Amino acid sequence: MSRQVTREALEQAMRNDELVLFYQPKVCLLTGDVLGAEALVRWTDNSNVVLSPDEFLPLVESSGLLHDLTLQLLDQLVAAIVTLRDTAPAATQAGAVAHLPGALENRRSLALSINVAPDDLASRTISNQIHALLQAGTISAPELQIEITESAVMGNVDRVYDDLVRLKNMGIKILMDDFGTGYSSIDRLSQLPFDSLKLDQGVVKRMATSRQNLDVVRSAISMARELGMTSVAEGIETESVYNFLIAHGCEEGQGYFLGRPMSLHDFKGFVCAEHDFEGSQIGRVHQAS
Ligand code: C2E
C-alpha cells in the first residue's frame, strides 16, 4: 500500500492510534532468559505495518510533531509495562542459573526500552513524564529504559547532558544505541551517564567476516566493562554470531535470531513460551568456568 506521507496524514494517523509500538525481545546471553524488549514504532493500518520508523520519523521531527508522538508512545509503553507485569516469564531450568546469585529473583521484572531523539531530552518531554509516572507509582525505574543513538548524543552533548543525568538520577537505565557508528572518545564516554553500550548491528554482522572485525567487537565489550557498563548486541541474525558474542562476554542480545519486533500481544506469548536458543549451553559453560 502506498500512502503519501504528509503532515496531515501523520496527524490523522496519530489521532487514529495508527502509530503503534512493536516489541523486540532482549535476551540475557548468560542464561537465555527474556529480559524485556525494545519498543519500536510502526505506522500500521488495520494491524498491518505500513511504514517503518526510518520512513516517517524525519517528517515527525521536521513538522513539529515529535513532542506529541513521544507522549503518545510513552503512554503506550506504560500500558505495556503494566500489562506485562503479571506475565510470568517462562521458568529457566534451575540448574542453568544456580551459580548466579539473584538471577531467579530478578528474572520476573521485565524492562522495556524506548528510543528517544535529542529534542525529547532537550525539551524534557520524556523526563518530566517519567518523573510523574515514578512519583505516582505507576511504574518503577527498572521497568523502563532509554535508548539514544551515539551520533545523536555526540552531536548534541550540550543539549542532552542535563536531562540524561536527570533520568539517571531517577534510576532509569540509559543505553547508547548504535555504538560504533558515531564518534565517541573514551574520555567523553566516561563522562556521560550511560549504563550500557548497544553495539550497532552493522558492527555485529561484520564480526563473523574477519578477525579484525571480531577484534572491534571484543574491544568494545571490554571497553564497556572497563567503564562500568554492560554490552548489548543488536542485529544478531545467526547462531554463529550469537555464540561468538556469548564466548566474548557480551551480556545481552537482540536480533532476528532471537525474535523479531512483534505486537504486544505476540510479545506476551513470547515471554510466556519456553525458549531454548540454540547454543545457549555454550554460554552457560563458558561463563560458569
Ligand atoms: P534502533 O533503535 O537501532 O533499532 C534497531 C533496528 O534494527 C530496528 O529497526 C529493528 O527492527 C532492526 N533490527 C533488529 N534486529 C535486527 C536483525 O537481526 N537484523 C536486521 N536486519 N534488523 C534488525 P526499525 O524498527 O526499523 O527502527 C529503526 C530506527 O528507528 C531505530 O533504530 C530507532 O533509532 C528509530 N526508532 C524506532 N522507534 C522509535 C521511536 O519510538 N522513537 C524514536 N525517536 N526513534 C525510534
Ligand code: MG
Ligand atoms: Mg534502539
Ligand code: MG
Ligand atoms: Mg540500534
Ligand code: MG
Ligand atoms: Mg538504528
